[in-house]
Amino acid sequence: MQQVANTQTMTDIFNDLRRIFQALNEQSKQAEKMTGLTGPQLWAIQTIARETSIQVSALAGKMFLHPATVVGILNRLEGRGLIVRNRTKRDRRVVEIELTEAGKAFVVSSPEVPQGKLASGLLSLSATEMDEVHRSLQCLVSILDAQDIKPAPIKAVLPKNNQRS
Template sequence: MNASHSESVPPNRPEEAAESRPKAAAGAESGALEPAAGQVPRTRYDLRILQALRQVFRAVELHSRRLAVDHEITGPQLLCLVTIADAGSITATEIARRIYVSPSTVIGILDRLEEKGLVARRRDRADRRLVFVSATEKGRALAASAPSPLQDKLVTALQRLPESEQTTIALSLERIVDLMEARGIAAAPILATEHVSGDSHRFPHGNR
């Protein structure tokens, strides 16, 4: 929240104002939403909710951009890679169970990771129907050096809260989903701006 507040503070000196103009213009050209000067009134709960949601969106966007630029990997790919690296050797079905996405989604992510040389697949000798996935040396190095998946940080923080507070947050967010008539949109519990293959194709009222 401090970052959002600092963006809303207008320049105090003429030279600061001059320096800020190119940045503002660049932001407008890129489609960025520049916050207005001043604080959102504390009694405008509607605006506070919208601002909080926007801050969450921006945090996810910035994290995804950092992963793409610094590590050439997406959020869902990193989550899958870390799960594989932690397990040592694991099946796609077990990965899907651990990260709460469909097996078909995991297969698509594994295809991308294998193309990048981050994971390797092998068939079980005893049961050829089973395919195990393990991280390559390159994959283990990336899993160790990349920032933690964003939802891991949030989950850890949420789990430290009393159950009553977790319940309140969950019910409040689910209420917002209902108010936006978005309950019918399928979504995995993954914080990422990227499309998660096979997991967000269903929309309410038959829209696509």
């Protein structure tokens, strides 16, 4: 009984997370319509803005993203003239990223970027409710940060991909 109840709640939790994920994705699209930049792009220039200068791997770290992902985002921001890349003389492997004047102006003109529905919804909660949400998410984060469990590989029989006609 207990087991069944827990399993059901767990399924609900998975679905909740999916819904939240979809919704945040939508917000990114909405942000794009309003500002011309996607959520991750805005997040990136705001993170850069707080540092005056930062290297790619450090930026990836602050954004919890893979460097390869950040490179793509930087390409688009550079294409729009909002950032510049400079290889340092000290160590020619590292690339320092800086905002251009246009980039700085952009950050100022969309201050903190209204994160949309979620932000305003959260701010309307009482401090108690907000803390409960925070605590619950922290709980999930700590579960996910926990040591790898490495369940035994199941590896069902699976035909190779034949391509579609």
